Amino acid sequence: MPRLFTGLEIPSDVGFALSLKRGGLAGARWISPENYHITLRYIGDIDRRTADEVVDVLERFGAAEPFALSVDHLGVFGGNKPRALYAGVAPSEALTRLQGAHERALQRIGLPPDGRKFVPHVTLARLRDTPPGDLAAHIAQAGHFVPLRFTVHQFVLFSSRDSVGGGPYVIEQDFPLAA
Known part of the structure; x- marks a missing residue:
């Protein structure tokens, strides 16, 4: 069964700039820049027939035009027990709209709703037992930066192997946005 999700690729120049935020944080397992992405909709482990339905519904996806995005801050998931350091995407x-359209299209083919709130981000590191003071210092030093802007021209269907977070991710198919 493939483990699938839809998402956006991060251009190599933006990935390189984000990779400079790596290092100096105890308990961090840093994600390789080639695995940086923005998840639109996690699909999960599904059978081949459902995977074919996912591809079919994404191929018939409604018109969406290319648009600009900006990555402009660092944040943390996990509250008092931080589990991930991420680069946040500006509203x-x-x-x-694109993420909501993915959610609706995938529900129409019978997938259950994704119960998580959509927080667009690029995961930079998985955290385990990271001292809160070290994390706060890292964010204070590296968290404010010149926004990294890029234009989204397509979304992709990614697959991943069962692993301990952070890839490797494989692009199964890309879906260009209308010009």
């Missing part, structure tokens, strides 16, 4: 109406 984008176009991105929110």
